[in-house]
Amino acid sequence: MLDFDSSRNLSDALVTITQHVGTYWICGKIEEEWGSLDPVKQEEEKVAQFSLIIAFMASFFIIIGLTARQRTREPMSIFDNTSVSVVESYLDAFAQHDLYAVADYLAEDSEMTFTGADFKMSKKQILTLLGWDVGANGRFSHELITAKNDIIVISLTEHNDFLDLLYLPPLQAEMKFTVNDIKLIQSILYTPKGAMAEDPNLVQRALQPVVQWAHENAPERLKTIYPNGQISYNEESAREWCQLLREWRASQS
Numbered sequence: 001m002l003d004f005d006s007s008r009n010l011s012d013a014l015v016t017i018t019q020h021v022g023t024y025w026i027c028g029k030i031e032e033e034w035g036s037l038d039p040v041k042q043e044e045e046k047v048a049q050f051s052l053i054i055a056f057m058a059s060f061f062i063i064i065g066l067t068a069r070q071r072t073r074e075p076m077s078i079f080d081n082t083s084v085s086v087v088e089s090y091l092d093a094f095a096q097h098d099l100y101a102v103a104d105y106l107a108e109d110s111e112m113t114f115t116g117a118d119f120k121m122s123k124k125q126i127l128t129l130l131g132w133d134v135g136a137n138g139r140f141s142h143e144l145i146t147a148k149n150d151i152i153v154i155s156l157t158e159h160n161d162f163l164d165l166l167y168l169p170p171l172q173a174e175m176k177f178t179v180n181d182i183k184l185i186q187s188i189l190y191t192p193k194g195a196m197a198e199d200p201n202l203v204q205r206a207l208q209p210v211v212q213w214a215h216e217n218a219p220e221r222l223k224t225i226y227p228n229g230q231i232s233y234n235e236e237s238a239r240e241w242c243q244l245l246r247e248w249r250a251s252q253s
Helices: 010-032 039-077 082-095 099-104 123-135 161-165 194-198 202-217 219-225 235-252
Strands: 106-114 139-148 151-159 171-179 185-193
Touching (some): 082 099, 082 171, 099 106, 123 235, 185 194, 202 219, 219 235
Antiparallel strands (some): 139 151, 151 171, 171 185
């Protein structure tokens, strides 16, 4: 069998084939001298050349098959690497609300940034933020958009109790992960999509009737989870907000 590297292109393969074709041309010249050989030797030479031809044809079709396979697989092969596995494992742990496992996939100096914002979150802050999704019973789905080298981009959709209780649509976002040399997530860029991207104040506006109700019925709790008119994004706050929203919903019926 030809010693062929499947990553070489077709032109390289054809050079190799051409070299073998030269071998067959020489064999053809030998055939011209068969007349000087006895019948037994002629049969031996024919068998040898026929075997060589079969080997050549088999090698040729293997090369063509490898090249076609490479061309077919190339767009998808970029998704088949360790960095993708790291991100997928991170997302699986996230979906299972296992923040200890999530932490294992983040580099110690990892950072998270948000499109349109000028601040960065440290690893500790990332985990605190993800605690909100745990407390709000986040349910996630994602799709891989692209993966090249160590940059992985996915689309994410999140449903959670907080949004459901406010009658809001699910969160949609695009997340860009960069994986470092030791296969830990070094950075995350979060880009909102869908309704939240079109109307960044959607949640705050939906909260207004709830805040007004809480000022009268649960003022101390509201101070804790809504300091200075801002949501505290952590696990305990998410649980308290969901409970408050259930009480508000019950008061409206």
